[in-house]
Amino acid sequence: MEKWYLMAIVVLLGLTVRWTVSLNSYSGAGKPPMFGDYEAQRHWQEITFNLPVKQWYFNSSDNNLQYWGLDYPPLTAYHSLLCAYVAKFINPDWIALHSSRGYESQAHKLFMRTTVLIADLLIYIPAVVLYCCCLKEISTKKKIAHALCILLYPGLILIDYGHFQYNSVSLGFALWGVLGVSYDWDLLGSLAFCLAINYKQMELYHSLPFFCFLLGKCFKKGLKGKGFVLLIKLACTVVASFILCWLPFFTEREQTQQVLRRLFPVDRGLFEDKVANIWCSFSIFLKIKDILPYHIQIIISFCFTFLSLLPACIKLTLQPSPKGFRFTLVSCALSFFLFSYQVHEKSILLVSLPVCLVLSEIPFMSTWFLLVSTFSMLPLLLKDELLMPSVVTTMAFFIACAISFSIFEKTSEEELQLKSFSISVRKYLPCFTFFPRIIQYLFLISVITMVLLTLTTITLEPPQKLPDLFSVLICFVSCLNFLFFLVYFNIIIMWDSKNGRNQKKIN
Amino acid sequence: MAALGIATGGRNWFSALALGVTLLKCLLIPTYHSTDFEVHRNWLAITHSLPVSQWYYEATSEWTLDYPPFFAWFEYALSHIAKYFDQEMLNVHNLNYSSSRTLLFQRFSVILTDELFVYAVHECCKCIDGKKAGKELTEKPKFILSVLLLWNFGLLIVDHIHFQYNGFLFGLMLLSIARLFQKRYTEGAFLFAVLLHFKHIYLYVAPAYGIYLLRSYCFTANKPDGSIRWNSFSFVRLISLGLIVFLVSALSLGPFLALNQLPQVLSRLFPFKRGLCHAYWAPNFWALYNALDKVLSVIGLELKLLDPNKIPKASMTSGLVQQFQHTVLPSVTPMATLICTLMAILPSVFCLWFKPQGPRGFLRCLILCALSSFLFGWHVHEKAILLAVLPMSLLSVGKAGDASIFLILTTTGHYSLFPLLFTAPELPIKILLMLLFTIYSISSLKTLFRKEKPLFNWMETFYLLGLGPLEVFCEFVFPFTSWKLKYPFIPLLLTSVYCAVGITYAWFKLYVSVLTDPPVRKTKKQ
Known part of the structure; x- marks a missing residue:
C-alpha cells in the first residue's frame, strides 16, 4: 500500500483520542460502597488471582457474588487473571484479597487504562485496519477514511476508556470473525467468533448471522459433498474452542451449571436501568416488568426477538453473501437490543460494530445511526462525568464522517440502497418519489431533538416528581430512532439481492 | 453546530483541519499543567485587582509579571471574562488556586485565542507558493503546510498541556510574515511591533525585520544585479515605519514612563540574574559546552590532572542546578x-x-x-x-x-x-x-x-x-x-x-x- 503512512497516522490519531479520553473519570470513581464497572474489573482480578478456579463463580466467604461477582464467560476471567499477575508485579496491594476492595489511586488508574489500551491495540485496532485494507472496490483514500471513522467511533471509546470496560476485546474478536468468514477463512473466523462469545456472552447477538451465513455457505457447496465436510469441520472447530475455554469448568456438572447461571441471570428482570429498547420505552405506559412474572416476560421477549430477526436470517441462509452477512449482523443485533431479555444500554455497541463496517456502503445512514447510538448512552456518560469528552469525540467523529464520505451529498435513493425498494413501492403508489427528501428531514429532526435533549439534560434540573424524566426521554427518543433503523436495515436486506438478480437478468 | 455548516461544505479541508485540532485541544484539557498555569492565574489576579501602577511591583507570588505591558492588558481583558467563571481565581493571595472552573476558563482562553493562529495560518497558506506536485489534496503544499502549522506538536504540548499562550503570539508573528509576503509592509511592521510588546522573546528575530524593511521597503528599487540603488531611498517610508514603531511603543510603555516606572518594568523583563542555562539545559551550544566541560573534568580526575578538592561540588553531583560552575573551561558571562x-x-x-x-x-x-x-x-x-x-x-x-x-x-x-x-x-x-x-x-x-x-x-x-x-x-x-x-x-x-x-x-x-x-x-x- 503506497499510503501506509496515512494509515499509521489514522491509527495514531485513534490511539491519541483513546488515551486523552482515558484521562477522564471512570464509572463509580470515589463512590463507595459499590463503586462501578472499574471496581468490578479490579475485583475480578482480585478474585481470579487469589481463589482457585473452582471458586470463581461460586458464592463463598471470600467471594461475595453480590459485590460484583464474576458474571462473564471464562475468557474474561482468564484475562483478569493475566492482568492480575501484572498488577501483582507492580503493586500487590491492588489485588490483595478483601483489603483491596474499592482500591483507587492515580497509579492504579493508569495501570487499568493501560490494560485497556494494550488489549485494544492487540485485538481491535489490527482487525479494523485489516478490515479496511481488505475492502474491495474502493480507493486507498476511502479505505483510510473508513478506518479513521471506525477508530473514532465515540461510543466504544467512551465506554472502554471513560466508563471502563473491555468491549474492544470481544468486539475485536467478533471483527476478526467477520473478517475470516467474509474472506473464506471459515475455520479461523469461527474460532475468533467463539473466542468473542467466550469473552462476553452478549456476543450471542451476533451468533445467528454467523450461523446462518456459514450454514448458507455449506448449503451452497452442496450438503452431500464439500458442504458437509465444511459443516463437520466448522462444528468441530466450535466445539473444540468451547471445550478449550471451558476446560476447568467441565470437570463437574455443578460447575458448568453455576457458570451458566451466572452468565444468564434470569431473575434480574426484563431490562436494567434505562435502556433505549422497546420494553423500557413501553414501560412508560405500562410497567410490564412488575405486572408479568419472569417466565412470561422471557417468552414474550423471545417471541418478539425471534420474529423480528427471522426474515433476515432466512434470507441470509438462502443467499449467503459477505454484504448480506454484514447487514444481517446489523439487523439481528438491533433486534436483540430492542426486544430481547435483560439488555444493557452498553449493548448498543454490539449493533454499532457492524454498522461501522457498512459505513462506506451507506455513509449517511450509518453516521446517523452511530450518532444516535452514542446519544442513547448519554445518561450513563453523564453519570460518569464524561460530558466533555463525549461532546468532543462525537463532534470529531461527525466531522470525520462528513468530510471523508461527504455524507450530505449521498442521500439519493441509490446511495441509500433503497432503489429497488422504492421501485416496488412505486408499483402501487406511483407518486412516491420523495424518499430521500423524507430521510433528510428525518435526519434533521432527529439531530435537532438529540441536541436539544442534550442541552436540556445538562442545563435544567428535572422536576422533583420525575427525577428520571430526561433519561427516560433520551431512551424513548433513541428507541424510536432504533425502530426506524430496524425497519430500514430489514428493507435493505430483503430488497438487496432482488436488485442484484434483476441486474444479472438485465446483463 | 458550526460543525454542521462546515461539514456540509465537504471540500473545506482547512476548516476540518482547524476544527479537528481544536477538538483535540479540548480533549487535552484534563492533562497535567505546569506552574505556568499558576503564573498566568496570578497575572490575571494582579491585573484584575491592582491598579496599573502596581502591576510591575506586586510580588506576593514568586511568579511576578515579567511580560511586556500588552500582555498584561491582555490578561486584564481576560480577567473580565474570568470573573463570570470563578471570582476566586482573581484574588492575588489565592496562591496555587485551581478549581475546575478556573481550569476550564484558562484552558479555553488558550484554545479560543488560538483562533488568531488559525487565521494567520490561513493567510500564510494563501501567500506561500510551494512546489507544485500531484493533484491529490493530501499532496498539495498548502495542505501539508497547514497540517504542519496547525497540528504542530510543539505548540500543542507547550500551550495545551504545559500551558502557555504561544498560539496567538505565533499567530501575530505568522500574520506579520504573511503581510510582508503580500507586500503590505506597514501592516507587517505594525503587527510585529505589537507582538514585541506582547512577549519580548521575539526580539530575537527583530534584526531580520529591521534590515528587511529597511532594504526592501525604504529602498524602492534595486540595480539590475540585485545590489542596492542608494538614490531610491524613500524618507517618507522610513518615517512612517518609525512612527508605527514609536506609536506602538508609546501606547505600551508610555503609561509606565509617565508613572516613572520604566526601569522597574525593564528589570522585570530582562532578569539577567538567572543562570546561563535553564534548569533543564535547552539543547543549544552551551549544553554542548557544559557537557564538554563535564567530560573534561571527569577525564581530568581520572588522569589526576585536577585536584578533586578544588572542583565545585554542584557540578559533579547534579546537572540540575541553575548556576552551572565550569571546572575546566572558562565560565560564560x-x-x-x-x-x-x-x-x-x-x-x-x-x-x-x-x-x-x-x-x-x-x-x-x-x-x-x-x-x-x-x-x-x-x-x-x-x-x-x-x-x-x-x-x-x-x-x-x-x-x-x-x-x-x-x-x-x-x-x-x-x-x-x-x-x-x-x-x-x-x-x-x-x-x-x-x-x-x-x-x-x-x-x-x-x-x-x-x-x-x-x-x-x-x-x-x-x-x-x-x-x-x-x-x-x-x-x-x-x-x-x-x-x-x-x-x-x-x-x-x-x-x-x-x-x-x-x-x-x-x-x-x-x-x-x-x-x-x-x-x-x-x-x-x-
Missing part, C-alpha cells in the same frame, strides 16, 4: 553570550542586505536569527525552539533542501521538549503526538519531493533514528537502573546534548545554504 549571538546573527543579516532574495530570503534570515539566539543566548528556554520551527515550516514546502533542514530541526527540537512533560499519564500522549507529527511531516514532505534526491543522507537518517533508542533508554530503561538515584540528571543531559547536536547541525546547514545560494538576479517589481 552574559556579555560573552551576547557577543556570540551577535556574531552568529551578523552574517545572515549581511546576506539579507547584500543578497536580497525577496520575502523568502527574509524568512531564512529570520529563522537564522531565531536559531542563533537559541544556540548562543543567555538562559534560553527549550520552548524557544518553536520560534525557529514554525517559520521554518513555511520554507519546508518550497525546496527539498529546506525540507530536509526543517525535518532535522523540527524532529530534534520537538524531541527536546519531551522533558517538559514528565508525568506518567502524559507519557503516551507525548509519544503518540510526536509520532503523529513526525511520521506525517517526514512522509508528506518525502511524497512532495519524491522526484528529487532523498531528503536525508545516511548520517542524518541514523541520527534521527537514534532518537527512538534514546527515548526508550531515558524513559523506560533508566528509571529501573541503579543509576537513577546516583545520577538522576543523566536522561536530561543525554537528551539535551543529543538534540543540541541536531539543532546545531540544522543551523549550520541552513547557514551554508543561505550563504551559498545565488542571489535573485532579476530586479524586484515595486
